[in-house]
Amino acid sequence: MTILEGRSLLTTIEYGDEGERRRGVERLAEMAEDERAAAVAHVTSSTAERLADAALEVGGEAGLTVCRTTVLAAESYVDFPAIVERLVQLDHPDAVDVALEAYCRGDAEERATIARLLAGQLTPSLADALEAAAADPGWLSRKRHGRRLRKRFRSGTDVTRRAAALGLGALGTERSVRTLANALEDEDAVADALAGLSIAPPGLTAVPLARACRNPDIARAASETLVTAVDRLEFDVLLEDSDGHQLVDAMVAVEDSAVRARLVHAVHEGVAADVYRDREDVFETLVAAGDLPDPTAREESAQMLAFTGRAAAVDALLERFDDPDPDARAAAVEAASKVGVDIGLEYASLLESATAHSHRTAAAYGAIEETTAALPAVRERLLVDDHPAVRRAAATALGNMGDDRAVRALVWALETDPSHEVRRDVARALGRIAHPAAVPPLRRALADPEGYARSGAATAIGNPAFDHPELLVDLLCDHDDPNVRSSIAYSLAQHSPDEALDPLRTALETEPDDGVRSSIVRALGDLGEPARPAIRTALKDPSDRVAEVAAEILEKLE
Known part of the structure; x- marks a missing residue:
């Protein structure tokens, strides 16, 4: 079963009936551990909660397997005490082990709650140690208890060793971590040492x-x-x-x-x-990571390749443009545009540096040239990829490249792409390139039926590089969408005070929407001291919201 199929199962578990949820949990439990973890990683909080609930409803080996994966892979979104409360009611010998995993990953308040929930399931010594470690850091800081924990960890029974390991982890000193790390060489103590290390600093x-x-x-x-x-x-x-x-x-x-x-x-x-970034063995490892089964690793290795600043990184990323996972594919597309851009930020200083860095200068130049050569492949992703995330990444990448050859494809996508999020990012890319041919389609995009796309067009058309302040003034006064008018106010403030101050001051007096007036006041604040009198008038605005913003801006100008 693939990771994509696993993610499909999550949808079934989240929205299906009781029978479908049970079958989904059982099938998810049959997946390889790594693929199951990759499928569960990065889910939303609501999905994580429903997945844990469904797993605990199913119970048994399958339910506990999926519940444990949820605790490990989606820990940022899981209510650990709620899971443990359900776990202690299950008649399964491994339930307490999963509960202890949850304990190790909770914050101090969650650990204290879990310790109390587990009190009836554990031996008194383990329960006391868990609660003391979670609820009273001072208990751990006393030297005699630190010594007692180390002694218990080294020579205690299996039960007391786990309690001591968790206590040492919560203590979090260099000495307690060293004790746990040394125990990783002891086959019998590895699991307990890792449990302690998982909650240490x-x-x-x-x-x-x-x-x-x-x-x-x-x-x-x-x-x-x-x-x-x-x-x-x-x-x-x-x-x-x-x-x-x-x-x-x-x-x-x-x-x-x-x-x-x-x-x-x-x-x-x-x-x-x-x-x-300069290590050859790391570069080779990151290139090879494109073949790893875990799509998150492929995604993250693509992002890391962008930091290497090597022309060869672009070639490696181009090979990933057909990755079956859309997130990994999107990462490769966007990273291909950043290899030259990121290293290009250092290019000027490299040219001025000592000759010892000449190989870095050459690498920077080669990466920039290679990134430009990748433009046709990135442009193709924008036009043909079936996943919006990839098309959004391609739009961002083309904007990063800043190449006029991308304008025609971006305009086509702005006017035809079915995703409003893609249209928004396409508009922003056109704004970064700032080619004069983009102005008419961006003006049309201001009438897009979706607010996301209108907002992107407003941000883009406000780029001072277009040098159309009179157009911004018209939009600030006449556009129907308050969000567009707010964006235009900020964009207008990027022009000189001579061009922006009077239009913003007039708009402040005539704008009916208090949210837009607040944006105008903030935009005036960006103009600095020349705008102080106009901002001061906003202190008497009938809206408390606008008056508070004016007071805040004036305080910053002091």
Whole structure:
């Protein structure tokens, strides 16, 4: 069964009757573990909840298998305590194990709730340790309890070792993580150590877990825990230097396709691009990742190839334009346009740098040339691909390229594509290219029946590169759609105060919609000090909303 078929089963489970839900869960449970996880990953919160509910309704081995996958693969969208409340009612020996997986992935409040729900299912020592670890960080911070946890973990029974591992993970010190990491070499303690590492601070656990991924005996379990750790990193925190190289080295070294797919995700999400962009072995690994069974890995490896800045990356991405998964295909299409663009951002500084960097300068130039050569293939995706996500990516890619040769295809798509989201992105691409021939079709698109498309056209036609401020003034005064008028106000503010101030001030006095007036006030704020008197008049606007925006903008101008 393919991943796409698995995603189709999710629709059946979400919307089918009782019999269809049962059959869907049973068929999903029959899938290979990695394919099932890929099918469940990135579902919406409502789908995740219904999937967990359906799995628990079915119960038995199949239900628990699907429930566990939901907990692991869709953890961002799952109500862990609600699942555990249902799990403790099931008469199945593995139910508590799935509940403990949920415990490991919940936040502090969820773990405290789950610990209380599990109290009747566990031995007193395990229940007490779980609740203490979740509900009272101070309990863990006392040295005597830290020593007790380490001693219990090293020498306790199976039950007490799991409790101690979770306690050490919640403690989250370098010493407690080192204790858990050392235990990965002990076959009997691996599962408990991974459970503890899964809730420890991800910045401390990523490197030991990456090392563990190179051990074939525990690689799959370790890579699952590594993904959990990396996904918990702060948004703006990336691993650099030696820590980043440890993850990258593991991604290059492993041979198991499922483990490599998870390591691709870990590097994509958790490692700064500067760590790997110049490494030849990484480039070869990312190219080969186009053959991985996991579509998410193919998608993420395509995005990473864009950061390498190599002309050869474009060739590798072009080969993925027929990927059977639309998200992976879309990623390849958009990434092909970014290889030259991203490295091109460094191009000017490279030209001015020392001759030691001349090979990087040559690579940048070659990547830009190769990206331009990819234009026909990207344009074809826009015109013929059957999936809107891919056509949207192609439109964005053509806008990134900024090549006038794309204008005709973009205009055709703007006027004929059945998806309003595609038409919106096509309009934005035309705005980035800013060819004069795009102005008439963009004006027509302002009458599109769908608001998304009208909004994209309004943003596009407002590009100052078109140099038609008088057109923007007419649209600001006369267009029927308030959202279009708001977009035009912001666009007009990108022109000089001499061109924009008077039209915006007049529109503020005559605009009937308070939402648009708020946008006009913000646009005036973008003009800075010359607009202060006009903004001050908005303090007396009959709408509190507009007056509050005016006060906020004036405060920023002080």
